[in-house]
Amino acid sequence: MPAQFLLNLFIAFLWTTLQDEDELKMTTFFSGFIVGIFIIFLMHRFFGTQFYLRRLLSIIKLLFIFISELAQSSLLISKQILNPHWDLKPGIFTYKTELKGDWEITTLAMLLTLTPGSVVMEVNPEGDMFYIHAMDIEQSKADVMRSITKFEKAIMEVTR
Amino acid sequence: MSISQMIEFVAVVVIFLGSVMSVISAFGIIRLPDVYTRSHAATKSSTVAVLLSLSGAFIYFWVSEDFISVRLILGILFVFLTAPVSGHLLTRAAYRSKVKLTENSSDDALKEVLFPEDK
Amino acid sequence: MFSINLVILIPFIVAALIPFSYRRFKKVHLGWIVLIVPVVLFVLLARLIPSLASGKTYVHTYEWIPSLDFNFTTYLDGLSMIFALLITGVGSLVILYSIFYLSSKESLQHFYCYLLLFMGAMLGVVFSDNLMVLYVFWELTSVSSFLLIAFWNHRKASRQGAQKAMLITVSGGIAMLVGFIMLHTMTGSFSIREIIASVSEFSDHDLFIPAMILILLGAFTKSAQFPFHIWLPDAMEAPTPVSAYLHSATMVKAGIYLVARFTPVFGADEVWFWVVSMVGMITLFWGSFNAVKQTDLKALLAFSTISQLGLIMSLLGLGSIALQFGYSADSVLYTQATFAALFHLINHSTFKGALFMVVGILDHELGTRDVRRLGGLMTLMPFTFTIALIGSLSMAGLPPFNGFLSKEMFFAATVHIMEVDIFSLPSLGLIFPVVAWIASIFTFVYCMIIIFKAFLGKPQQEKLDKPIHEAPIGMLISPMILVALVVGIFFFPNLLGQYILQPAMSSIYPTFGDAADLTPKISAWHGIKPELLMTIAVIIVGAILFKFLKLWKPIYGLFSSRFTFNVLYFNFLASSVSKSNLVTNRYMNGLLRHYLLYIFIFFIVTVGGYLLYFKAFSFDISTNASFRVYEVCLVAIMAVAALSMLFAKSRITATLLNGVLGYSIAIFFVIFRAPDLALTQLVVESVTTVLFLLAFSHLPDWKKEKLSKGTKLINGIISVAVGLVVVIVGLSVVDFNLYDPISSYFEDAYELAGGANIVNAILGDFRGFDTMLEVVVLFIAGLGVYSMIKLRVKKEDENIEDQ
Amino acid sequence: MKINDVILRTISRFVVFIILTFGVYLFLSGHNTPGGGFIGGLVLASAIVLLYLSTDIETVKKSLPLDFKYVAATGVLLATSTGFGSIIFGVPFMSQTFAYFDLPIFGETELTTVTIFEAGVALTVVGVLVTIILSISEDGG
Amino acid sequence: MIEKILLASLTLFAISVAIALFRIIKGPSMPDRAVALDMIGVNLISMIAIISIVLKTKAFLEAILILGILAFISTIAISKYIERGTIIEHKSDD
Amino acid sequence: METLIIMLIGILVAVATYLILSRNIIRIILGTAVFSHAVHLLILTMGDLKKGNVPLLKEADAPYADALPQALILTAIVISFAVTAFILVLAYRTYQDVGTDDLDELRGARDE
Amino acid sequence: MNNLIVLPLIIPIMVGVVLVFLRPYVKLQRVISLITMIGIAGISIFILNRVQTHGIIRLDFGGWEPPFGILFVADSFAMLLVLTASIVTAICLIHAFSSIGEKHEKMYFYPFVLFLVAGVNGSFLTGDLFNLFVCFEVMLLASYVLITSGGTKPQLRESIKYVVINVLASWFFLVALAFLYGTVGTLNMAHISERVAEVGQGPLLTTISILFLLVFSLKAGLLLFFWLPGSYSVPPTAVAALFGALLTKVGIYALFRTFTLIFYHEPLISQTLIGIMAGITLIAGCMGAIAFKDIRLIVSYNVLIAIGFIMIGLAIGTETSIAGSIYYVVHDMIAKAMLFLLAGTMIYLTGKSKIDEMSGLIRNYPLFGWMFFLVTCSLAGIPPLSGFVGKILVGQGAIESGSYVLLALAFISSIVVLYSLLRIFLNTIFGETIISLEDEKPMKLGMIIPIVLFGIATVSLGLGAEFISVYVTDAAHTLSNPSVYIDAVMGGNK
Numbered sequence A: 001m002p003a004q005f006l007l008n009l010f011i012a013f014l015w016t017t018l019q020d021e022d023e024l025k026m027t028t029f030f031s032g033f034i035v036g037i038f039i040i041f042l043m044h045r046f047f048g049t050q051f052y053l054r055r056l057l058s059i060i061k062l063l064f065i066f067i068s069e070l071a072q073s074s075l076l077i078s079k080q081i082l083n084p085h086w087d088l089k090p091g092i093f094t095y096k097t098e099l100k101g102d103w104e105i106t107t108l109a110m111l112l113t114l115t116p117g118s119v120v121m122e123v124n125p126e127g128d129m130f131y132i133h134a135m136d137i138e139q140s141k142a143d144v145m146r147s148i149t150k151f152e153k154a155i156m157e158v159t160r
Numbered sequence B: 001m002s003i004s005q006m007i008e009f010v011a012v013v014v015i016f017l018g019s020v021m022s023v024i025s026a027f028g029i030i031r032l033p034d035v036y037t038r039s040h041a042a043t044k045s046s047t048v049a050v051l052l053s054l055s056g057a058f059i060y061f062w063v064s065e066d067f068i069s070v071r072l073i074l075g076i077l078f079v080f081l082t083a084p085v086s087g088h089l090l091t092r093a094a095y096r097s098k099v100k101l102t103e104n105s106s107d108d109a110l111k112e113v114l115f116p117e118d119k
Numbered sequence C: 001m002f003s004i005n006l007v008i009l010i011p012f013i014v015a016a017l018i019p020f021s022y023r024r025f026k027k028v029h030l031g032w033i034v035l036i037v038p039v040v041l042f043v044l045l046a047r048l049i050p051s052l053a054s055g056k057t058y059v060h061t062y063e064w065i066p067s068l069d070f071n072f073t074t075y076l077d078g079l080s081m082i083f084a085l086l087i088t089g090v091g092s093l094v095i096l097y098s099i100f101y102l103s104s105k106e107s108l109q110h111f112y113c114y115l116l117l118f119m120g121a122m123l124g125v126v127f128s129d130n131l132m133v134l135y136v137f138w139e140l141t142s143v144s145s146f147l148l149i150a151f152w153n154h155r156k157a158s159r160q161g162a163q164k165a166m167l168i169t170v171s172g173g174i175a176m177l178v179g180f181i182m183l184h185t186m187t188g189s190f191s192i193r194e195i196i197a198s199v200s201e202f203s204d205h206d207l208f209i210p211a212m213i214l215i216l217l218g219a220f221t222k223s224a225q226f227p228f229h230i231w232l233p234d235a236m237e238a239p240t241p242v243s244a245y246l247h248s249a250t251m252v253k254a255g256i257y258l259v260a261r262f263t264p265v266f267g268a269d270e271v272w273f274w275v276v277s278m279v280g281m282i283t284l285f286w287g288s289f290n291a292v293k294q295t296d297l298k299a300l301l302a303f304s305t306i307s308q309l310g311l312i313m314s315l316l317g318l319g320s321i322a323l324q325f326g327y328s329a330d331s332v333l334y335t336q337a338t339f340a341a342l343f344h345l346i347n348h349s350t351f352k353g354a355l356f357m358v359v360g361i362l363d364h365e366l367g368t369r370d371v372r373r374l375g376g377l378m379t380l381m382p383f384t385f386t387i388a389l390i391g392s393l394s395m396a397g398l399p400p401f402n403g404f405l406s407k408e409m410f411f412a413a414t415v416h417i418m419e420v421d422i423f424s425l426p427s428l429g430l431i432f433p434v435v436a437w438i439a440s441i442f443t444f445v446y447c448m449i450i451i452f453k454a455f456l457g458k459p460q461q462e463k464l465d466k467p468i469h470e471a472p473i474g475m476l477i478s479p480m481i482l483v484a485l486v487v488g489i490f491f492f493p494n495l496l497g498q499y500i501l502q503p504a505m506s507s508i509y510p511t512f513g514d515a516a517d518l519t520p521k522i523s524a525w526h527g528i529k530p531e532l533l534m535t536i537a538v539i540i541v542g543a544i545l546f547k548f549l550k551l552w553k554p555i556y557g558l559f560s561s562r563f564t565f566n567v568l569y570f571n572f573l574a575s576s577v578s579k580s581n582l583v584t585n586r587y588m589n590g591l592l593r594h595y596l597l598y599i600f601i602f603f604i605v606t607v608g609g610y611l612l613y614f615k616a617f618s619f620d621i622s623t624n625a626s627f628r629v630y631e632v633c634l635v636a637i638m639a640v641a642a643l644s645m646l647f648a649k650s651r652i653t654a655t656l657l658n659g660v661l662g663y664s665i666a667i668f669f670v671i672f673r674a675p676d677l678a679l680t681q682l683v684v685e686s687v688t689t690v691l692f693l694l695a696f697s698h699l700p701d702w703k704k705e706k707l708s709k710g711t712k713l714i715n716g717i718i719s720v721a722v723g724l725v726v727v728i729v730g731l732s733v734v735d736f737n738l739y740d741p742i743s744s745y746f747e748d749a750y751e752l753a754g755g756a757n758i759v760n761a762i763l764g765d766f767r768g769f770d771t772m773l774e775v776v777v778l779f780i781a782g783l784g785v786y787s788m789i790k791l792r793v794k795k796e797d798e799n800i801e802d803q
Numbered sequence D: 001m002k003i004n005d006v007i008l009r010t011i012s013r014f015v016v017f018i019i020l021t022f023g024v025y026l027f028l029s030g031h032n033t034p035g036g037g038f039i040g041g042l043v044l045a046s047a048i049v050l051l052y053l054s055t056d057i058e059t060v061k062k063s064l065p066l067d068f069k070y071v072a073a074t075g076v077l078l079a080t081s082t083g084f085g086s087i088i089f090g091v092p093f094m095s096q097t098f099a100y101f102d103l104p105i106f107g108e109t110e111l112t113t114v115t116i117f118e119a120g121v122a123l124t125v126v127g128v129l130v131t132i133i134l135s136i137s138e139d140g141g
Numbered sequence E: 001m002i003e004k005i006l007l008a009s010l011t012l013f014a015i016s017v018a019i020a021l022f023r024i025i026k027g028p029s030m031p032d033r034a035v036a037l038d039m040i041g042v043n044l045i046s047m048i049a050i051i052s053i054v055l056k057t058k059a060f061l062e063a064i065l066i067l068g069i070l071a072f073i074s075t076i077a078i079s080k081y082i083e084r085g086t087i088i089e090h091k092s093d094d
Numbered sequence F: 001m002e003t004l005i006i007m008l009i010g011i012l013v014a015v016a017t018y019l020i021l022s023r024n025i026i027r028i029i030l031g032t033a034v035f036s037h038a039v040h041l042l043i044l045t046m047g048d049l050k051k052g053n054v055p056l057l058k059e060a061d062a063p064y065a066d067a068l069p070q071a072l073i074l075t076a077i078v079i080s081f082a083v084t085a086f087i088l089v090l091a092y093r094t095y096q097d098v099g100t101d102d103l104d105e106l107r108g109a110r111d112e
Numbered sequence G: 001m002n003n004l005i006v007l008p009l010i011i012p013i014m015v016g017v018v019l020v021f022l023r024p025y026v027k028l029q030r031v032i033s034l035i036t037m038i039g040i041a042g043i044s045i046f047i048l049n050r051v052q053t054h055g056i057i058r059l060d061f062g063g064w065e066p067p068f069g070i071l072f073v074a075d076s077f078a079m080l081l082v083l084t085a086s087i088v089t090a091i092c093l094i095h096a097f098s099s100i101g102e103k104h105e106k107m108y109f110y111p112f113v114l115f116l117v118a119g120v121n122g123s124f125l126t127g128d129l130f131n132l133f134v135c136f137e138v139m140l141l142a143s144y145v146l147i148t149s150g151g152t153k154p155q156l157r158e159s160i161k162y163v164v165i166n167v168l169a170s171w172f173f174l175v176a177l178a179f180l181y182g183t184v185g186t187l188n189m190a191h192i193s194e195r196v197a198e199v200g201q202g203p204l205l206t207t208i209s210i211l212f213l214l215v216f217s218l219k220a221g222l223l224l225f226f227w228l229p230g231s232y233s234v235p236p237t238a239v240a241a242l243f244g245a246l247l248t249k250v251g252i253y254a255l256f257r258t259f260t261l262i263f264y265h266e267p268l269i270s271q272t273l274i275g276i277m278a279g280i281t282l283i284a285g286c287m288g289a290i291a292f293k294d295i296r297l298i299v300s301y302n303v304l305i306a307i308g309f310i311m312i313g314l315a316i317g318t319e320t321s322i323a324g325s326i327y328y329v330v331h332d333m334i335a336k337a338m339l340f341l342l343a344g345t346m347i348y349l350t351g352k353s354k355i356d357e358m359s360g361l362i363r364n365y366p367l368f369g370w371m372f373f374l375v376t377c378s379l380a381g382i383p384p385l386s387g388f389v390g391k392i393l394v395g396q397g398a399i400e401s402g403s404y405v406l407l408a409l410a411f412i413s414s415i416v417v418l419y420s421l422l423r424i425f426l427n428t429i430f431g432e433t434i435i436s437l438e439d440e441k442p443m444k445l446g447m448i449i450p451i452v453l454f455g456i457a458t459v460s461l462g463l464g465a466e467f468i469s470v471y472v473t474d475a476a477h478t479l480s481n482p483s484v485y486i487d488a489v490m491g492g493n494k
C-alpha cells in the first residue's frame, strides 16, 4: 500500500511540472494529487492489493460513528443532569472484545467511552477485557451490547 | 443579510450552544453524586461544548475572514482524541485510589479484581 | 644629610629581615645583632643635637598618597629629638639587657621583630609631621605593644592584658584620628607645622573643642591617664625589658608627646588647660595612691608609672596657661612647668627604666616579684640593691638625684599656678599644690616599700624557689648606665637643659621668641622656697605613713572592688557580650517567618507610610479601560481560587488552585492582547504543575498549620496590609501619566529588526541580551537541580557542619 | 491487576508527533506570529515530557539517547556565540542581521542570526526542562 | 448582535469555570478535583476561541492548541499521581 | 479594568503573603508562585491595558498594545519558573536529609 | 572596541558552559577557570585605564541606541568593582582547588562560580534597570546552587531561607520595576534619571524609590540582613569567601547607583533613611560580632558592619564620603574574602568551629596565624592596611556634612571589629597549643597561598592607595555628578 501512495505523490509531482508554471504552487500540486488518485483507483488491481484510499473512507466512516455517538451521549447526559429526579443505578461491568493490538483496543475503548452513559475504566493486562463504568448500568449495558459489533467491524475495516 | 452573514450568525449560535452545553456539564459536575458519574459529564458534554465552540470559531473565521485555520482543526482533532483518554485515566485513577462509588451503584465488576481483600 | 625618614624605616627593614634570616644566628644571641640598630640610630641622632640646639630643624617629604595629601613627611625638631633619643637610647639599653634576660630558647626572632617594629613605629610617631602618617605609626605602636604583651601568649593573663591594652589604646587612637580629621576639616591641612602656623584662623571653629577633646582622648589612653590607666598594670604581663621600654620609657609617653606637640594648637584655650592639668593631677594621685597597696613589685612600678605620667601630663597642662596670656615677661614664668615636664620625662625614663630592670633581675634570678616573699637582698645582691636604691630615691624626689630637681620644679609650677588669677574661683588653684603634695607623699611611701620591703630586713630564702644570688654582670650594665645618668643629670642638669630641652621648648612655644628665655637655670639649691618646704614635708609625712603603713592600709578595703575601673571594664565587656547574645538570638532566631515579617513590615511602614504621609495617592477611574461581565467573572474566579488556597486541606488541591490561577492569567494575557505571553504562561504553568507533582512524591503531605491564633492574626493583618500597599501604589501609578513609554519605537520592528512580532523582536533583538542571560538563568537552574540531586554527602562527611 | 496503559500509550504516540510538529512550527514562526525560541522549546519539551509520562524513563532513553544537559549547554553556547560573533565582525555585541533570500521551494525566505539565537534558546529550554524532570524522576525511585 | 451573543457565551463559559472551580475547592476526592481542572482547561479553550472572534484576531489560535495539549498532559500527570504517587516511572512493569 | 485588575493583584499579593508566612515549605513555594502571578499581571497593567491591538505587525494595525512589558513578563515568567524548579528540589532534598518540611524545625543550632 | 566591556560577563558564561562539557577533566577545569578569571582581571585593568583616558565607555547591545536597547556602561566605579571581583574570585578559586573536593568539582563547581561572577559583573556594568534584574538572577541562581553545593544539613536548612528571601526580594524588584515603568515609561537608568529630574521627584516617585531601596537593601544586607549570617556560615570555605566578598557588594553597588544617579532628589530617603538603616545595621552587626563563639557567625556579622560602614558613606553623600565608601568597598572585598578563607581553613584544620574549642594554632601554623592577625588589623582599619583610607574619607565626609552620629557609629564599629576578631585571634591562634604534632593536619599549600595573596593585596592596597586613588576619585566624581553618566549614555552615539 505505501507503494500506491508514493506513486500518487509522483503523479502529482509530474502533474505540477507539466503545468510549466513560473513558480511552484500548492494548488497545482493538489490538483495533480487528485488526478493521481483517479488514475490509481483505476489501476489498483495491478498492485494486487486494496485501493489505498479505501482505508481513508473507513476512517471517515469511523469518525462519523464517533461524532454521532458523542452527540447522542452528550444529549443523554444533559438530560440526565437536568432531570430533577435523579434515580439512576450506576455501576461497573465488563466487556470482552476480540480486537487485538494497541490501535484497535484504543479505538474501541475511546468509542465506548464516548458511547452514551459509559466510560472505560480499565483494560486488563492481556488487553482483551474492558471494565466499563455506566451511568445507568441496565440501559448502558444494553446500549453497548447493541452497538459494539458495529464498532468492532468499523474498526477492523480500518486496521485489517 | 447576506449568506456569509447568515453563516456567521449560525456559527455564533453554534458557539452559544456550546456554551450552554458547557454550563450544563458544569452543572453536572455539581449535581452528580460521585466522581465516576461526574466524569461522564466532563468527558461528554464538556467535550461537545468545546467542539461546538471551536467549530463555530472555525466556521466564523472561514466565512468572515476567508481563513481556514489548520490550528483550529488540529485543536478540534486534539480535543476529540484526548478527551476520552482523560476520562479513562481519571476514573481509573479514582478507582485505584479507592474513591467510593455512589450508594446507588449496583454492580462493581472491578472490586473483585482490584481489591479482593476489601470484600 | 641622611633623611629622617630613613631613621624610621631602618628598624622596620631589619624587623622584616629577621623572620627570614634568624636561623643563621644560631650561635650568637639574636639580640646582639639587633642591638646595632638602636645604637647606630642613637649615634646618628645624637650628632644632630648641636645643630638643633642652634635652632635648626629638618623636614623631609616622601610622597605616599599625594592625592589625599597623606605624605610621609618627617620633621625633626627639639621636641621630637628628646623622644627619639629616649627611644633609641633606652632602646639600646633594653636590648642589651634583654640579651641576658631572655634565653635563646625563647622565640627571640619574634621578640626582636616586635621590638624593632615598635621602635620604628615610635620613631615614626615622634617624627611625623603629617597627621595621617602619625596616626599610622601611632596604631602600629599599639599593635607592636599588643604583640609584646602577648609574647608569652600561652598564658591567659598575657592574652587578656594584651587585648585590654590594644582595645583601649586603639580606641583612643581612633578618637584621635577623628580629631585629626576635624583638624583637617578646619585647616585643610594634615601638616602639624602648617596647622600650628594657622592656629589663629580656626580657634573659634565649632569643631575646635571636639577635635581637642578627641585628640586628648588619644593621648590619655596611650599615656594611661585616669580612667584609661587600667590597661597598664595588665600590660606588665610582658617580659620585663618590654615593660621597661614600652610601658615606662617610650610608648606611654607618646601621649605626652602628642599633648606637647599640640600645645601650640590648643594650649591657648582654657579647656585645654583644665582638662590636661586636671586629668594629669587625678592620674598622679590615683596612680601613687594605688601603687602603695601593690605587693607585686612590677604592678607597683606600673602604678607608679601611671602616677608619674600624670605628673608630666599635669605639668604640660599647667605650662599651657602661658599661651593664654600670650608672650610676655610674666607669662614666661608659666612655661617653666612645661620645661619641668620635659625634664621629668627624661628623668623618669632613667630611674624608672633602672627600677624595671631591677625588678626584672629579681624575677629572673629569684623567680618572684612579690614583696611579701622578698627581703634582705641588700647584702646578697649589692649591685642590684644600689641600683634600686638610687632609682627609688630619685623617684621619691630626693637629692642627689635627678628626680629631686624635676619634682622641685613641679612643686614650683603648682605654686605658681595658685597665683594665677584668671580663675573665677581664686581658691581653686589651691588644688594643684595640694594634690601634688599628697601624691608625692604616696610616691615617697611606695619608694620606701621597694627599698625596705625588698632589700632590707631579713632574707626569706624559704619563700623562694631559687637561692639568692647576684645577677650576672650583663644584666647589670644597662641599669647601671641608667642610674649613672640619674646621678649625672643631677649634677649637670643645665647641659641637658641647654642642648636638649631648650630646642624642645621652642617647639612648644613657637611664638615665644627666643627659646633661651624659656630655659631656666636649673640648680639643686635655690634657697628656701615653698617647693623645698613641700619636699621636706613630704619626707616627714611619708616616713611616718610608711612606718604606720599597716595601720592605715585597711583604707584600701573601703573602695569596693566591684567599682574599680578594671572591674567596670570587664563587666562592660562581659555584659556587652551576653546582652548582644541575648538580643541577637532573639531576633535572629532562625525562623524564616520572622525574617519575612521584618521585610514585610519594613515594606508597609516605609513604602506605605511614605505614600500616605506625603499624600502620593491619587486615583481616577475615568482613564480606565472598560470591562465586560465575563472579565469580572474571571477576576472573581481568580480571587476565589487564590483565597481558597489558604484553606486547602491538601497540597494537591492548593497546587491545582495555583494551576487555575495560572490558566486564568493566561486568559487575561489573551484579553490584554499578549499572545506570546499567553502561550508561555500556559506551558510554564503546566510544566510547573508537573514539577510540583514530581516533587510531591518525595515530600510528605502537609499537616494542618500549627499556628497560634495570634500568629494567624498577625499574618493576616500583614498580608492584607501588603496587598493594600501594592494596590494603593498601583492605582496611583496608573493615574500618573506624564510620560509616554518608549515602546512606540519598537513598532518599527519590521523595518528595524525584520520581525513582525514586536514582542519576539524585542526578545530576540532589541533586548536580546536579556534573553541570552535568561537562558543562562534557566541553564544554571537545570544544572543546579541536577547537581543538587546527584551530589549527596555521606553521613560521615558531615562532621561538624552538623552541630 | 496490573495497570494496562495501552490506551494512554497509543494515543500519546500519536499526540507526541502533533506536538513536536507544532513545536517546530512555533519555533520557526515566532518572527511574525506568536512563537519563537522559548515557546517552541517549551512545547518541544512538553512533547518529551508526554513521552516520559506515557511510557517510562528507560524506554525514552532507548529511543532518545541524548544527554539533555549537553543539549542545554549546546543551546547556551549557540545563543551566546551569536552575540560573540558580533565581536568578531566588530559590530556591537548581539547585533542581529537579517536578509531576505529568494529560495526555490520556500520562496522568499528571511534568514536571520536571530534564528540561530532562538535555536539556542529552544535547545536550552528543552535541555533544561528535561534535565530537571528527569533528575527528579530518577531520584530515589 | 453577534458580539452580544458571543459575550453571553463567554459569560456562560466563565460561569462553568466558576462552577468547576467550586468542585476543585470542595473536592471531596482528588479525582473530583482533577476532573474539574480538566474541565476548566477545556472551557478556557472555548473562551480563547470566542475572544479571538471578539478581538478579530488570529493571534491566539496557537494558544487553543497549546491549551489542549497541556490540559491533556496535566491530566495525565495528575491522574498518574493520584493512582501511583509517581508520575514518571523508571521502567514499566511489563 | 485597571482598577479591577489591581484589586485582583492586591488579593493575590495578600494571599501570597499569607502563604509565604507559613511553616510548611510547600505553602511557601506556592506563595512564591502566587507572588509571580501577581507581579506578571502588575507589569502588564502598568503598560496601558486594552489600549491597542495585538503587537503583531502583520496581524493587526496600529495602535498596538505596549509590547515592552509583554517582553519583560516573558523573561520574568521563565526566570520564576527556573527558580520554582530549583526551590522545589531544594525543598524535597531538605526533607530527605533533614527530615522535615516545617520551617520552624529548620531554625538551626543556637550559639550561646 | 566598546565590545570589550561585555567580556567580563560573556567570557565567564561561555567558558562556564564549555566546562560543562569538560566535566571529567577536573584539572583542566581548574586551569581554565583560573586563567579565565585572571584574563578578566587583565581586561578590567585595561578598561579601567581606558575609562580614564576616553571617559565612560558604553556598549549598546545590538547597536540599538539608548534608551531603546540594553547597554553596558563602564565607568570607574563599575570597573573598579569588576576588577576587584575578578581578582578575589581568582584567588578564591585557588583555595577551592584544594578544599572543595573532586566530587563537587565534577558537579560543575567551576561553571557555577563562573556564572556567579558573570552575574556579578553584569550587575556592575549594566545601564538598564531590567537587565540589572536579570543579571541579579544569574548571580542569585548561581549562588543558590553554590550555597547548597555539598548538601549538608545546615546548608540545606539555611539555603531554603536564603532562597525564599531572595525570591521575595526579586519579587519586590519586579514590582518596583513595574511601578517605575508605569510612571516614567522607560528602563534605561540614565533615561530614567533624566525623566525623574524633569518632573521632579514627586511623592509617588519617591515612594517607588523606597521600593528600590527595599530591594537593594535586601541584596546588600542593609538593615534587611536576616538572611545573611546563616547563609554565609554554611557553604564551603571558598564559596563563603566569594559570597562574603561579592554578593552584598552588588546590592551596595545598586544602592549607590540608583540613589546617586536616579533618586537623589529627596534627601529624606537618600540620606536620612539610608543613614538610619546603615546605623542600625552597624549596631546589629556589632552586637552579632561579639555575641557568638562560632567563628563563622562572628565573621558573618562582620560583613554587616562593613555594609553599615559603606552605606554611611552614601548616606552622607558628599563626594569625599562616597570616595571613602568606594575605597572601603574595594578593601572589604579583599579583606572579607581573606577573613572567610581564614575562618574556613581554621575549621578545616581543627574540625571545630567555636573559638573556645581551639587554641594555639600559631605553633602549628605560624604563617596562617600571622595572616589572621593581619586581616584583623586590616579590618579594624589599622593603618597602613587597606581599610584605613576609606575610613578616613568617610569620616572626613561625615565631619564636613555634620553627620556626627554616623561618624561616631562608623568609628566605634572599628573598635568592635577589632574586639571581635581579636577574640578569635587570642582564643584560637594564640594560647596553649592543643594540636599535637602527630595530630596536626598538614596545611595545604593551596589553602595558604590564596590567604597570603590576599594578605599581600591588603597590604599593598593600603601602602599603594595612590595607585587606585585616581580611579576612585573619578568614580566618586561620576557618582556625585549624575550628568557625567547621563551625558555618556544619552549623549548620542560614540
Ligand code: NA
Residues within 6 Å of the ligand: C733, C734, C735, C736, C737, F046, G182, G183
Ligand atoms: Na501610568
Ligand code: NA
Residues within 6 Å of the ligand: G355, G356, G357, G358, G359, G426, G427, G428, G431
Ligand atoms: Na581557646
